[in-house]
Amino acid sequence: MDTLMDKLAQKLNAQEMIRANGEAETEQMNFLKTQVSEYQGCLDKLAQVCNELGNLETRLGNLSLPDNKAVSDETVSEIKKQLETLSQSTDSQLKDLTESTGRQIKDMQEGLLEKVNSDENLHKEGVRIYKNIQASMINELEPIEESIRENDRKLNKRISGIKAIAIVALCFSGVTLFGVIYLILVSLHIL
DSSP states (O other): OHHHHHHHHHHHHHHHHHHHHHHHHHHHHHHHHHHHHHHHHHHHHHHHHHHHHHHHHHHHHHOOOTTOSSSOHHHHHHHHHHHHHHHHHHHHHHHHHHHHHHHHHHHHHHHHHHHHHHHHHHHHHHHHHHHHHHHHHHHHHHHHHHHHHHHHHHHHHHHHHHHHHHHHHHHHHHHHHHHHHHHHHHHTTOO
Protein backbone atom coordinates (compact mmCIF):
# COMPACT_ATOMS: atom_id res chain seq x y z
CA MET A 1 0.00 0.00 0.00
CA ASP A 2 2.90 2.35 0.82
CA THR A 3 4.49 1.71 -2.59
CA LEU A 4 1.18 2.51 -4.26
CA MET A 5 0.99 5.83 -2.38
CA ASP A 6 4.64 6.56 -3.22
CA LYS A 7 3.96 5.94 -6.89
CA LEU A 8 0.90 8.18 -6.83
CA ALA A 9 2.99 10.90 -5.15
CA GLN A 10 5.66 10.52 -7.85
CA LYS A 11 2.96 10.83 -10.52
CA LEU A 12 1.69 14.06 -8.95
CA ASN A 13 5.25 15.38 -8.70
CA ALA A 14 5.83 14.65 -12.40
CA GLN A 15 2.67 16.57 -13.32
CA GLU A 16 3.74 19.48 -11.14
CA MET A 17 7.18 19.46 -12.78
CA ILE A 18 5.63 19.54 -16.26
CA ARG A 19 3.36 22.43 -15.25
CA ALA A 20 6.31 24.33 -13.69
CA ASN A 21 8.40 23.80 -16.83
CA GLY A 22 5.58 25.22 -18.93
CA GLU A 23 5.38 28.30 -16.71
CA ALA A 24 9.17 28.76 -16.84
CA GLU A 25 9.09 28.45 -20.63
CA THR A 26 6.40 31.14 -20.82
CA GLU A 27 8.45 33.46 -18.60
CA GLN A 28 11.57 32.84 -20.71
CA MET A 29 9.61 33.53 -23.91
CA ASN A 30 8.29 36.82 -22.50
CA PHE A 31 11.80 37.83 -21.42
CA LEU A 32 13.19 37.05 -24.88
CA LYS A 33 10.41 39.01 -26.57
CA THR A 34 11.23 42.01 -24.38
CA GLN A 35 14.93 41.68 -25.19
CA VAL A 36 14.25 41.45 -28.94
CA SER A 37 12.09 44.59 -28.82
CA GLU A 38 14.87 46.42 -26.92
CA TYR A 39 17.42 45.36 -29.55
CA GLN A 40 15.10 46.51 -32.28
CA GLY A 41 14.75 49.90 -30.55
CA CYS A 42 18.55 50.25 -30.37
CA LEU A 43 18.86 49.40 -34.05
CA ASP A 44 16.21 51.98 -34.94
CA LYS A 45 18.02 54.66 -32.89
CA LEU A 46 21.35 53.81 -34.49
CA ALA A 47 19.83 53.98 -37.97
CA GLN A 48 18.35 57.38 -37.08
CA VAL A 49 21.79 58.63 -35.93
CA CYS A 50 23.35 57.40 -39.17
CA ASN A 51 20.71 59.22 -41.21
CA GLU A 52 21.34 62.43 -39.24
CA LEU A 53 25.10 62.10 -39.82
CA GLY A 54 24.47 61.59 -43.53
CA ASN A 55 22.26 64.67 -43.61
CA LEU A 56 24.91 66.68 -41.74
CA GLU A 57 27.57 65.53 -44.18
CA THR A 58 25.40 66.53 -47.11
CA ARG A 59 24.70 69.94 -45.60
CA LEU A 60 28.40 70.53 -44.94
CA GLY A 61 29.23 69.47 -48.47
CA ASN A 62 26.72 71.93 -49.83
CA LEU A 63 27.91 74.67 -47.52
CA SER A 64 29.24 77.63 -49.38
CA LEU A 65 31.68 79.87 -47.72
CA PRO A 66 31.58 83.21 -49.52
CA ASP A 67 34.68 85.25 -49.18
CA ASN A 68 35.80 83.67 -45.93
CA LYS A 69 39.51 83.58 -46.33
CA ALA A 70 40.17 81.86 -42.97
CA VAL A 71 38.58 78.59 -44.12
CA SER A 72 40.43 77.11 -47.06
CA ASP A 73 39.38 74.47 -49.51
CA GLU A 74 41.81 72.13 -47.82
CA THR A 75 40.04 72.62 -44.48
CA VAL A 76 36.68 71.91 -46.09
CA SER A 77 38.03 68.80 -47.79
CA GLU A 78 39.63 67.72 -44.50
CA ILE A 79 36.26 68.13 -42.74
CA LYS A 80 34.58 66.16 -45.54
CA LYS A 81 37.13 63.36 -45.19
CA GLN A 82 36.61 63.22 -41.45
CA LEU A 83 32.86 63.13 -41.94
CA GLU A 84 33.18 60.37 -44.54
CA THR A 85 35.42 58.40 -42.17
CA LEU A 86 32.94 58.97 -39.37
CA SER A 87 30.06 57.92 -41.63
CA GLN A 88 31.93 54.78 -42.73
CA SER A 89 32.80 53.98 -39.14
CA THR A 90 29.17 54.49 -38.09
CA ASP A 91 27.95 52.36 -41.00
CA SER A 92 30.46 49.67 -40.06
CA GLN A 93 29.37 49.77 -36.41
CA LEU A 94 25.72 49.67 -37.47
CA LYS A 95 26.44 46.69 -39.71
CA ASP A 96 28.34 44.91 -36.90
CA LEU A 97 25.57 45.67 -34.41
CA THR A 98 22.94 44.45 -36.86
CA GLU A 99 24.87 41.21 -37.47
CA SER A 100 25.52 40.74 -33.76
CA THR A 101 21.87 41.34 -32.90
CA GLY A 102 20.78 39.03 -35.72
CA ARG A 103 23.09 36.30 -34.40
CA GLN A 104 21.81 36.81 -30.86
CA ILE A 105 18.20 36.65 -32.05
CA LYS A 106 19.00 33.52 -34.06
CA ASP A 107 20.73 31.97 -31.04
CA MET A 108 17.71 32.82 -28.88
CA GLN A 109 15.37 31.25 -31.42
CA GLU A 110 17.53 28.13 -31.55
CA GLY A 111 17.62 28.08 -27.75
CA LEU A 112 13.85 28.33 -27.67
CA LEU A 113 13.57 25.52 -30.19
CA GLU A 114 15.88 23.39 -28.07
CA LYS A 115 13.84 24.31 -24.97
CA VAL A 116 10.61 23.36 -26.75
CA ASN A 117 12.17 20.08 -27.87
CA SER A 118 13.44 19.52 -24.33
CA ASP A 119 9.96 20.21 -22.95
CA GLU A 120 8.45 17.82 -25.48
CA ASN A 121 10.97 15.20 -24.40
CA LEU A 122 10.15 15.95 -20.76
CA HIS A 123 6.45 15.53 -21.53
CA LYS A 124 7.16 12.24 -23.31
CA GLU A 125 9.23 11.15 -20.31
CA GLY A 126 6.35 12.11 -17.99
CA VAL A 127 3.93 10.07 -20.10
CA ARG A 128 6.35 7.14 -20.09
CA ILE A 129 6.66 7.35 -16.28
CA TYR A 130 2.87 7.53 -15.97
CA LYS A 131 2.48 4.42 -18.14
CA ASN A 132 5.19 2.63 -16.12
CA ILE A 133 3.36 3.49 -12.90
CA GLN A 134 0.12 2.21 -14.40
CA ALA A 135 1.78 -1.03 -15.50
CA SER A 136 3.42 -1.39 -12.09
CA MET A 137 0.10 -0.87 -10.33
CA ILE A 138 -1.54 -3.47 -12.57
CA ASN A 139 1.32 -5.90 -11.87
CA GLU A 140 0.97 -5.31 -8.13
CA LEU A 141 -2.80 -5.66 -8.22
CA GLU A 142 -2.79 -8.96 -10.18
CA PRO A 143 -1.45 -11.08 -7.26
CA ILE A 144 -3.89 -9.38 -4.87
CA GLU A 145 -6.77 -10.08 -7.26
CA GLU A 146 -5.67 -13.71 -7.65
CA SER A 147 -5.46 -14.05 -3.86
CA ILE A 148 -8.99 -12.66 -3.53
CA ARG A 149 -10.26 -15.13 -6.16
CA GLU A 150 -8.53 -18.03 -4.35
CA ASN A 151 -10.03 -16.98 -1.00
CA ASP A 152 -13.44 -16.68 -2.70
CA ARG A 153 -13.14 -20.24 -4.05
CA LYS A 154 -12.16 -21.59 -0.63
CA LEU A 155 -15.00 -19.70 1.02
CA ASN A 156 -17.48 -21.04 -1.55
CA LYS A 157 -16.29 -24.61 -0.84
CA ARG A 158 -16.75 -24.08 2.90
CA ILE A 159 -20.17 -22.54 2.35
CA SER A 160 -21.15 -25.51 0.17
CA GLY A 161 -20.01 -27.90 2.92
CA ILE A 162 -21.91 -25.95 5.56
CA LYS A 163 -25.02 -25.93 3.35
CA ALA A 164 -24.86 -29.71 2.99
CA ILE A 165 -24.48 -30.14 6.77
CA ALA A 166 -27.31 -27.64 7.36
CA ILE A 167 -29.60 -29.53 4.95
CA VAL A 168 -28.79 -32.86 6.61
CA ALA A 169 -29.34 -31.28 10.06
CA LEU A 170 -32.64 -29.77 8.90
CA CYS A 171 -33.79 -33.13 7.53
CA PHE A 172 -32.73 -34.87 10.75
CA SER A 173 -34.56 -32.20 12.80
CA GLY A 174 -37.68 -32.67 10.67
CA VAL A 175 -37.58 -36.44 11.14
CA THR A 176 -36.99 -35.98 14.89
CA LEU A 177 -39.86 -33.49 15.09
CA PHE A 178 -42.19 -35.94 13.34
CA GLY A 179 -40.96 -38.68 15.68
CA VAL A 180 -41.67 -36.55 18.77
CA ILE A 181 -45.11 -35.59 17.46
CA TYR A 182 -45.82 -39.26 16.78
CA LEU A 183 -44.73 -40.24 20.30
CA ILE A 184 -46.90 -37.49 21.80
CA LEU A 185 -49.89 -38.63 19.75
CA VAL A 186 -49.26 -42.25 20.73
CA SER A 187 -48.91 -41.38 24.43
CA LEU A 188 -52.15 -39.41 24.28
CA HIS A 189 -53.75 -42.41 22.66
CA ILE A 190 -54.70 -40.39 19.66
CA LEU A 191 -52.99 -42.82 17.34
